[in-house]
Amino acid sequence: MAAVLAAGLSGCGDAGAETQNAAQPDAAQTEATENDAQQEQTDEASKADSAGVSGEKVSVVLATNWGEGDAKYDYFYPLFEQFQEEHKDTLDITLQTYSTEDYKTKIKTQTASGDLPDVFTYWGGGMMKDMVDAGLLLNVDDYFAVSSKVSKEQFEDGAFEYYVSGDGNAYGIPLESTRGIFIANKALFEQYGLEYPKTYEDLVEVSEVFKANDIIPLAIGSNGGTPSEFFFSELYNQYEGAADEIKALAAGGSFHTENAVKVAEVIVDMIDQGMLPADTMANGGWTGSLQLYTDQKAAMTYTYPWNFEFISDEMQENSEIIPIPQLPGSTVDPSTMISGFTVYGFVINKQSFEDPAKQDAVLALCDFLASDELTQELTKSGMIPCKKVEVNVEEQKPIMRKTIEYAKDKALVQVHYTTMPSADAITMMDSSLDELFIKAITPEEFAQKVQAVLDKNNGS
Amino acid sequence: MSSKRKETLLAVGFLSPVFILYTIFLFVPLVNTGFYSLTKWNGVTERVFIGIRNYQELFQNSDYWITFRNTIKLVVVTLLIQIPVGLLLAYLLYLKTKGAKLFRTILFLPVVIAPVAISLMFSLFYNSEIGVFNKILETIGLGRFQTNWLSNTRTLLYAVMAPQVWQYIGLYVTIFLGALQSVPEELVESAEIDGAGKVRTFFFVVLPQIANFTNICVILCVTGSLKAFEHSWIMTGGGPGVRSAYLGVYMYKTAFVNSDFGTGSAVTMTIVALSLVITGLLNGIGRFRERE
Secondary structure (H helix, E strand, C coil): CCECHHHHHCCCCCCCCECCCCCCCCHHHHHHHHHHHHHHHHHHHHHHHCCCCCCCCEEEEEEECCCCCCCCHHHHHHHHHHHHHHCCCCEEEEEEECCHHHHHHHHHHHHHCCCCCCEEEECCHHHHHHHHHCCCECCHHHHHHHCCCCCHHHECCCHHHHHECCCCCECCEEEEEEECEEEEEHHHHHHCCCCCCCEHHHHHHHHHHHHHCCCEEECCCEECCEEHHHHHHHHHCCCCCHHHHHHHHHHCCCCCCHHHHHHHHHHHHHHHCCCCCCCCCCCCCHHHHHHHHHCCCEEEEEECHHHHHHCCHHHHHCEEECCCCECCCCCCCHHHEEEEEEEEEEEEEHHHHCCCCCHHHHHHHHHHHCCHHHHHHHHHHCCEECECCCECHHHCCHHHHHHHHHHCCCEEECCHHHHCCCHHHHHHHHHHHHHHHCCCCCHHHHHHHHHHHHHHHHCC | CCHHHHHHHHHHHHHHHHHHHHHHHHHHHHHHHHHHCCEECCCCCCCEECCCHHHHHHHCCHHHHHHHHHHHHHHHHHHHHHHHHHHHHHHHHHCCCCCHHHHHHHHHHHHHCCHHHHHHHHHHHHCCCCCCHHHHHHHCCCHHHCCCCCCCCCCHHHHHHHHHHHHCHHHHHHHHHHHHHCCCHHHHHHHHHCCCCHHHHHHHHHHHHCHHHHHHHHHHHHHHHHCCCHHHHHHHCCCCCCCCCCHHHHHHHHHHHCCCHHHHHHHHHHHHHHHHHHHHHHHHHHHHHHHC
16 A cells, blocks of 8 residues: 655654655656657657767766665665666666765865866755855756756645755755654663653663663664754754744854853763763764664664664564653643654755756756666665655555654754854864763753854854 | 997986986975965865965864874884884794794784774774774773773874774884894894893894884884874874864865865965974984994
8 A cells, every 4th residue: 555655754844844745746746747749758758869960978976975885775776777787878877885084075176176066966055055155056936947857836835945055945855854763662661661761861760770670771872963953953853942943043143152052061971870871982973872772772862764774673563653752841842743854865066067068967867866766775774765756655664654653743853953154163063062972071060062064164 | 439428428327217206296285385385275276375374273173283293293102113123023923933924914903904994993993882992891800991992082183092002003013123233134143142132232232233124114203104194084084173183184174175275285384394303313313323
């Protein structure tokens, strides 16, 4: 039975948007479907066009971090090969893949040397700001104006916000939305006769039992700010006015707030209570933290769908998604919200798109990346699509099905990562969280360090 | 053509390939980096000339001085461990230890392994939840020394230094072994006939004979430490904060992670300056000792 994945997840809606976007397919989709017949007729023509005026093959470069080892590789690569085969007479596509951190460096280096790929997956917000300011990226409206296969309306409301720059234009096509989930090992809770913690006091109590049995209560470390950064934001959203404060960061808002210090203090208390792994550096990072949980050395963890691929089916069945316990002094009920935001997409090299000899080739590549077929396939890796597509929920991983069910009635909240105005502020938040987790700095110093970068960038 | 002119042409002919390669791949980038260090540049937009402001900000930045101190500590630790241990092991091999070839291979093996692999291996060893390091300490009765190696501010930097120090000892063993084998045997034998024991022969006969090799090892050791990057980057990303970062890591983070190529270039220039000062100092000491 086919169900609409977006019905449960509301795609990439912005912070605070209610997850009630179940009326699928909408008018835009219907229109897009009607267009499909016409598009098929023009496919052959566009293939011929993409060969360029001279009839020679056009070379295009596609770069992504979905290389081998990435959760999406197994789903992306077969379709990419198929696309390549279909266009072998007209396109000469070079696929460049790197692991995420190397990929960021590669793009920055290529940006500096004026050698950007024609189309590449990339992050929005502060990460793409410099490229937008330098006029290197295409306003996606220009792409939609030319594409006969993909339209802006085919995407979820608010999906483009992450890629909207200061000038009000969007410079990226969102592909992936995400949800942060707090999961608990059902079997371990049953084994020790424990209830899932609803409040911080409950969390302290269950932690004592787990610690007494050599089980780490929460597998959350901090190495390079993961997963601590998103966990920090998730906790932050429980406090009054926090959601607005996170939103305001993009427009010059302050990071050094009372709430930021409060949340940092809670984290220090978690460390003092022995809730987190003792070695938060060695057990930090997405995989490091998750490993403790999947090895059943930890009872709970906080993770995101891009890690679902690394959780065994058995462990997925054994995991229960629960609200993060309510923190002392917080006012927002954590069981009513879930962090959810656009996290990834692709951008188009403006110069390549405006090159008449290349435009059709770039267009074909973009149409492929934004196609329903690829989007649907990528959902199998745990990706929540920003595009409104029909996805068979039965084909999804058990943990994904649970996430869909859990997220149904939750309000979406944002995280600092998406609203931080610059890459160096994100880096400082990440490295300062690493320091906070080993108690090398105080909560106050943590907030001050991040604020200092924002102040420097604002020239104050 | 006069023979002097011929000699000059020959010298120019032999030197020019190296000169061209060095100019293209070393001097030009160095001059460019020097220029970038005087600009505000995010790698994307136009460079704006700001004079020495990057240097002023850098020298007021506590993170820079932390990484500077870490780098100097690494230089000292490698000099105190790699050179003496390398020399000692080489001397033991030189004394025709049984299985010397096997030991030489084993000692050199880490040198040819990628630092990335070594760093990942040590990260797992150190992990206090799943790593073997703490377990070994407990097994051998040193349980009181167990700690969270990468999450303890007192052990973090040294835990990151350890794999680098260990990995390259084999390189110095190989250099020193070659040096020891070049010492005339008659010299050693006559010292022993004169009644000098193994220790005295080593310190007063062998060591002065290999002084030039020692200087080379010291310079390799120092320059290797000044450009240290991989172990710190792979194990901790230079963090938490910059607590386990060296100048190379700090430069990389500044330029390529934070997109501040101007300041990143300024860090690079300080590394170059530091390298030149230390190398000049060591060469000076070497020349002074030769004169003595």
